[in-house]
Amino acid sequence: MEVRAQIEEILGRDGILARSMEGYELRKQQLDMAYAVFDALESDDRLIIEAPTGTGKTLAYLIAAALSGKKVAISTGTKNLQEQLFFKDIPFVREKIFPDLKAALLKGRGNFVCHTRLKKFLRQPYLEGFAPEDSLQKILKWYRATRDHGDGDRAEIENLPDDDPIWPEICSTTESCLGRKCADRDDCFVVKMKAKAYDVHVMIVNHHLLTSDLVVKESGYAEVIPRYEALIVDEAHxxxxxATQHFGFHISLFRITRLIKDIRSELPPVEAEKFAKPLSELDALARQLFARCAELFPFRSRLGRLGPEIGELKDKICLGLDSISQRLMNLPAPSDDLKSLARRTKAVGSELSTVLAAEANQEYACWAERRDRSLILHASPINVGDRFQELLYDKVPGIVFTSATLSSGGTLDYFKSRLGLKSDPSPSETILDSPFDYARQTLLYIPRSIPEPNSHNFAEATAKHVHEILERSRGRAFVLFTSYKNMEEVHRRVASKLPFPVLIQGAKPKTKLLEEFREKTGSVLFATSSFWEGVDVQGEALSCVVVDRLPFAPPDEPIVAARMEKLRNEGTEPFFSFQVPMAVISLKQGLGRLIRTRSDKGVLCILDIRILTKQYGRTFRKSLHQSPLSRELSDLEAFFAVP
Structure with missing residues (x-):
């Protein structure tokens, strides 16, 4: 049977799913997407396809991937979405359509315990007081069980905190991996996970693993994802x-002192004395450098022209690192661990030299960030497109990029420019229509009297309008802010006046907040950017989304500033080509929280008058489907009065 006919037989009006699922609804957009994805995979083309919420894009691309006959990697935005694909969507496809479909779930190294690192950790003389004794015993009890019958995945440990101090000491890392030379290779959990993926049709990864693994593949060792013939990138926005995170690098005092500690623990006693002085000097210089940087650089700032003091300290540290690296390699019969440490030492020196270079770097945005009491120096790529060309596009011809939010103002130009997809061969482009009736299901509300966001009384006016809106929506709302300051100020003014359960980001973990929001009727959640996407609340529990201002990224944010500067230097005005499209996509993500099914109804309230008064406001409005616009509270009341 011809493939398009096979897709029709599966997804069509009288197809397999229609016959086996009660209430099945034919979605033309889903059929069109399955056709387009299969064509791209079959012909080794690139495809960018925006598939609005409700399209059924996951099923569409899974069917296309299975029919392609190729080994396909599917990358999602988060580990949660990975698990939904692997434990829910793929079993459904296997049960209803392709019983022989084989799939593997792949996670990054940091999710798995490393036998070698655990053994080294337990040999340390200072274990007492490092972490609560019951925490260590809990991990060791789990380790003994997983060694024989498990996958070595930290997810198997019940209630292990994200910030557990022991886990970073014992998990697998690219830096410490010895590859084929490791004595524990036959029992390595990462190797076992990778082996399970060799003979499958579909591998499920996430963007962080995908991009970090591309960099590792370039180095030629310690890769996690087996080779694939085609790639589907979901949540491609x-x-x-x-890529910005993993194509760049960061240097911290902890990273340098950890390197020194690892060298000391690995050196044989006869050599340790010879390295004692240079390692102590390196430790002192590193502490001096980061203490001085902490005095000079604010909370989150770009690194401008550095003074002679910083330059001299950096040069001394880099010389010391280079010398130690050479001496480690020149030891008589150095162990594989020492050779690995020599490479690490050289890499740290090279990266420190880049991030604290005397002249401005044209490839990286170099910036400093304060976290608690520590300072981290970052080098983030200004343009990830060139790296994708080298690491991915030249090697994997068939690639599909999809998401519900890729377009801005009706075009995909912004997305293509950010990922370097404008060069030959140019990708195919499709923007699917939404299956939802936004004219009937939604209302866009913008108050009549609201000051501009930079006005001194904006928070006061926002609080007044939020209160009026929530009274009419009977709670059931996300109130989303672009800053913690505004969120806290409006919450302070409004919370005590509301007769609904009021939740605020930061009071509890995100999962607990969402659980409480779903369970308590009429809840209101005050939150910032992390709730703009990846949150799924179906039905009446979420009937209103309030956005305090258009979500423009701060122009002084280090990476944003560097990218804007690069565009200006190339003769491109960054506001309309970069800042506006990025904000449009963020706003579309916020709206995506509201309408998840054809039975959902909801109001999007935007408290930023610029969407009506500024020229760029038309681009935002054009991207918000066909939601009817109102500026009257009476319309809001009438909308929520209709069952």
């Missing part, structure tokens, strides 16, 4: 952020 988040790919640039993941």
């Amino acid at each position: 988040g790919l640039e952020d993941a």
Whole structure:
């Protein structure tokens, strides 16, 4: 049977799913997407396809991938979405359509315990007081069980805190991996996970693993994802952020002192004395450098021209690192661990030299960030497109990029420019229509009297309008802010006046807040950017989304500022080509929280008058489907009065 006919037989009006699922609804957009994805995979083309919420894109691309006959990697935005694909969507496809479909779930190294690192950790003389004794015993009890019958995945440990101090000491890392030379290779959990993926049709990864693994593949060792013939990138709007993190690097005092500690613990006693002085000097210089940087650089700032003091300290540290690296390699018969440490030492020196270079770097945005009491120096790529060309596009011809939010103002130009997809061969482009009736299901409300966001009384006016809106929506709302300051100020003014359960980001973990929001009727959640996407609340529990201002990224944010500067230097005005499209996509993500099914109804309230008064406001409005616009509270009341 011809493939398009097979897709029709599965997804069509009288197809397999229609016959086996009660209430099945034919979605033309889903059929069109399955056709387009299969064509791209079959012909080794690139495809960018925006599939609005409700399209059924996951099922569409899974069917296309299975029919392609190729080994396909599917990358999602988060580990939660990975698990939904692997434990819910793929079993459904296997049960209803392709019983022989084989799939593997792949996670990054940091999720798995490393036998070698655990053994080294337990040999340390200072274990007492490092972490609560019951925490260590809990991990060791789990380790003994997983060694024989488990996967070595930290997810198997019940209630292990994200910030557990022991886990970073014992998990697998690229830096410490010895590859084929490791004595524990046959029992390595990462190797076992990778082996399970060799003979599958579909591998499920996430963007952070995908991009970090591309860099590791370039080095030629310690890769996690087996080779694939085609790639589908879901939630592709988040790919640039993941690449920015993993195509760059960061240096901290902890990273340098940890390197020194590892060298000391690995050196044989006869050599340790010879390295004692240079390692102590390196430790002192590193502490001096980061203490001085902490005095000079604010909370989150770009590194401008550095003074002679910083330059001299950096040069001394880099010389010391280079010398120690050479001496480690020149030891008589150095162990594989010492050779690995020599490479690590050299890499730290090279990266420190880049991030604290005397002249401005044209490839990286170099910036400093304060976290608690520590300072981290970052080098983030200004343009990830060139790296994708080298690491991915030249090697994997068939790639599909999809998301509900890729377009801005009716075009995909912004997305293509950010990921370097404008060069030959140019990708195919499709923007699917929404299956929802936004004219009937939604209302866009913008108050009549609201000051501009930079006005001194904006928070006061926002609080007044939020209160009026929530009274009419009977709670059931997300109130989303672009800053913690505004969130806290409006919450302070409004919370005590509301007769609904009021939740605020930061009071509890995100999962607990969402659980409480779903369970308590009429709840209101005050939150910031992390709730703009990846949150799924179906039905009446979420009937209103309030946005305090258009979500423009701060122009002084280090990476944003560097990218804007680069565009200006290339003769491109960054506001309309970069800042506006990025904000449009963020706003579309916020709206995506509201309408998840054809039975959902909801109001999007935007408290930023610029969407009506500024020229760029038309671009935002054009991207918000066909939601009817109202500026009257009476319309809001009438909308919520209709059952």
